[in-house]
Amino acid sequence: MNKTLLIFFITICFSSYSQDKTEVKDFFWGKSDTFKTVTKTPDKWKNESAVIIYKYEHYDYHNSGVKVVFTSAYRQRLKLQDENSVKEFSEFSFKNKFYSSRGYSYKQGTTFLGVKIVKPDGKEIEVDVDKDAKKVDDQKKIAINGLEIGDIIDYYYYSYEPFASLTQNFEPVENTLGDVYPIMSRKMKFLVEEDFYVNFNTYHGAPELKEVESGKKHTKAYELTAQNVEKEEFLRWFYPLVELPCYKFQVFFAKKSGDAVPYNSQIFLPKKNESFRKTVDKDDIFDYYEKKFHAVFDLGETLKFLKGKTFESEEEKIKAVYLFARHQYYTQFIESAVIKEADIFNSYAMYKNPDFFSNEWSFISYFMAYMKEFKIDYNIVLATARNNGSLDELLIQKNLTPLLRINTPTPLYLEYCNPFTTPGTIDYNLENTKGYIMDFVSNRTIANVKEVNLPSTTVKDNVTKVVTNVSMDADLSSLNVKRASEFYGHFKSDEQKDKLKFYDYVEEDYQKYGTERVIDKVGSKSKREQYNKEFDALKNKLKDIQKEDEKKSLSGEFDFEIENPTIKITNTGRYGDNSPVSYEEEFVIKNNFIKKAGENYIVEIGKMLTNQLEIDKKEVDRKNNVYMPFPRAFENEIVFEIPARYKISGIEKLNKNVQNSTGEFSSTAVLKDNKLIIKTVKKYNNYYEPNANWNKIVDFLEAAYQFTQEKVLLKKQ
Structure with missing residues (x-):
């Protein structure tokens, strides 16, 4: 957990198991807290934004016989060393009430949040979470006032989850050892009783899980500890669980009955006489799936x-x-x-x-x-x-x-x-x-x-094609834009989810397959009319929301608000892998991209390509390998209509060409029939690139970004 805006999506708690707030506080900050007085951080990390003094995770799976209780807890104590970290930890969001259907009935429960500030002189200021938290929608938010550079912030959350003593598949946990800040001391404790089946292992140099004394009958306890953990960079195009030290585990509960295997387990069960399973091979796959699949369905x-x-x-x-x-x-x-x-x-x-x-x-x-x-x-x-x-x-x-x-x-x-x-x-x-x-x-x-x-795709399969026609209005202060976009391959799904709503594709399927709409199944004519009226009102409301969402999305592309946007879906792309999703847009860009220079105008034409990645120094010095979502290509054509009585200069800067084994960015600009026609191609060739090739990727990314900074000059004739 390396985000400071903590949103605790915990599942259920039975109110009859309500914990005492004082007991929870003592669990973290009581007499056994060996980090209570630790305030100094290593000199080697003095230039870091923050240093985590102590990071602790706690998982406890307990069977009382009547109820099974899952407790999860988390604590972090860290020193703030610059304004960025002060800002980062100045607000928390959380849910202190939550509902879930775990245990076959909805129950209400509570999670606890505690926050305190330790000043450089040792003074402790505990935040009154109950008093200071404000409700916003279905969450509570709390501002941590008075934070300053040099302060220590120490916070925890605690959640427990009791439910009926029936079979239960718990959600898996997969975490990296490192965080965005260096860690002086890190600990993960794991307690599990009988009747719980466990999968657990560590990877890529993370410390092994060690069994320790639990102090409880029929309970085993394990710990994973680490000291002086350097910070990790969680950059774009990186899969942390593939390379970084990490651990993974999952727990399943079922009453054990001899050698009987629980039929509904969603984990690979440990073998006989094993405390937990650490690896899975094809024999385990055979054992688990041997009787899972059945050729049974009404055709x-x-x-x-x-x-x-x-x-x-x-x-x-x-x-x-x-x-x-x-x-x-x-x-x-x-x-x-x-x-x-x-x-x-x-x-x-x-x-x-x-x-x-x-x-x-x-x-x-x-x-x-x-x-x-x-x-x-x-x-x-x-x-x-x-x-x-x-x-x-x-x-x-x-x-x-x-x-x-x-x-x-x-x-x-x-x-x-x-x-x-x-x-x-x-x-x-x-x-x-x-x-x-x-x-x-x-x-x-x-x-x-x-x-x-498994099969692969190439840059030829996953393509975005956009044609953008741009003209200036009569007083040369705004840009009128008409844009046609097509998305192929893996680009389709995100666009479909973003642009298509249920009424777009459900009606399309009804027409294709001649299926009867659900309202048409209603026998009473008056009821059908009533339901249709109510349903149409609902769809119209959703369409209004959709328009606002589309405006926000389009404005997000340019980093400023777009005027008068409209969109028309021309093809949903749902009936074949070679059929693109496509749509046409029209919108106006006011007070942006045009600057008056006497009788002339400077047009930031490169920005019509929309946002391109700007690689900062931290990313240039990347140490991790590169994991792309898929090979892909972006093809753009920008057609700029030159206003009457003006000529254009500076188009030579719009011609760029960087190509190598990892990908490319190329652009060409020509004048034809009083129009500036620009064509660009950007490609990412592979799924994976070793870190040694990162500089090659940076080369064409920088060329693409530089293109967006280019301008042309319109000179009055």
């Missing part, structure tokens, strides 16, 4: 969809089935969910025993049933995202994503659907990795597990 609607249709190939048929299933078992229920949440009517009652892709497992079951029905060869692949680390470091079961590989002449990969996924495209975080592939015997059991290389 009635799919067979109706296919009746009378012909396809060029089996691959095209499966793609069509995927898109149909995406609507039939996913998107058509989104409208119902919105209607139900808006309390218009109980839309779920309009469906009789609906099939729905509620998770990856139901999606996999559907396609397994389809492959069985049509006798198509396939495999199930399990892959982990690149930012989780290599397959050899796999430990957390939830880090595995199941995929289907259909063994058509060109293997076709299918992943769990959302409104924007398309067949043949997988999450870019899974690309270019190793995964486990499983064979099946009679669509029932796993025959074997082996490693497989």
Whole structure:
């Protein structure tokens, strides 16, 4: 936890287990606090923004027999050494009340926050959190007044989570050893009782977890400690868990019964006589997944969809089935969910025993049933995202994503659907990795597990294309902009999520597949009219919000407010991996990019490329390797209409060309028919670059940034 704006999204607490605030305070700052008087920091870190004197994490999994209690606690004591750190720690946000359904019922609970300031003369000022915190929306915020350079801020949070003594999968924890500030002393303590199954390991030089005396019967305690931990740089394009010292763990609770294996565990269970599991291999994958997948699903609607249709190939048929299933078992229920949440009517009652892709497992079951029905060869692949680390470091079961590989002449990969996924495209975080592939015997059991290389994409697959037409208004004070954008490959999903709302794509699917809208299922005409009226009002309200969001998004591109923006979606890109999402925008840029110089005008034309990365000194001296999301290309064309009675100069500065093995930035500028036509190309060639290649990346990034600083001069003729 290296962010100081702490937002504590803890799950539940039962009020009957309410802790005493004094006891919690004593847990951190009581007589056993060996860091209470530590105020000095090493001279070697005197130029750091802040130094963490003590960082402590505490996890306790306890079974009382009636209830299972999970306690998590966190403390940090650090010295503020410049204005940046003073500003950073001048405000906290937190939730002191929270609700969750853990334990099969909603319960209310509390988490505790404590903050104190230690002045250089040793005076301690404890913040009255209850008195000073102000409620903002569903959070509380508290300003830490009076902080100064040289102060020590010491804060903690404490949360406990009791729930019914039933099976329970706890969320995994994955943390780096280092932080954004150097650490004098770091400690993580882990307590676990019987009936808890544990996965735990450390990586990349992090200290081993050591067993220590717990002082409690039937409880084991472990500690991870480290001293003099240098700060880490969490820069862009970096995966901390891949390289930095770190630890990962996950806990599962179930009443142990002999040698019986809990059926619903979401961890790889420790082997017999082991306290916890540290590694996972293909044999463990076999044991865990042997009976997890089932080719069971009602294919009635799919067979109706296919009746009378012909396809060029089996691959095209499966793609069509995927898109149909995406609507039939996913998107058509989104409208119902919105209607139900808006309390218009109980839309779920309009469906009789609906099939729905509620998770990856139901999606996999559907396609397994389809492959069985049509006798198509396939495999199930399990892959982990690149930012989780290599397959050899796999430990957390939830880090595995199941995929289907259909063994058509060109293997076709299918992943769990959302409104924007398309067949043949997988999450870019899974690309270019190793995964486990499983064979099946009679669509029932796993025959074997082996490693497989997952597919990759290139700069030709992931492309953004933008054409921007720019003209000046009559008094030459504003720029009128018309922009057409197309997004291909992995660029599509973010744009679709940002620009498309449920009413855009649900209605599109209704028209494509002839599905009946949920309101049309209502028998009463008067009720249908009423519900349609209420639903239309809701959509109109959401569209107004969408317009404001789009204005903010567009303004964010330029770092100032844009005037009169409009947007028109021209293609959703939802029906094929080669079909782009595209839209057209119009907007006005006032009082920016144009400066009057006597009778002439200076136009900052380079800024029409919008924000490009400016590499600061800290990033130039980068020590980490580089992990790109995916290979990609940005193609831009800027067409600037030169005003009548003016000529343009300075276009030679708009021609740039930096190319190397990591990528490129190139730009050309020509005059044609009284228009300045600029074309730029920016490419990132690879998924990964060693640190030795960082200077090559910086070369073309700096060229792109320098382009945005270029200006042209309009001279009066």
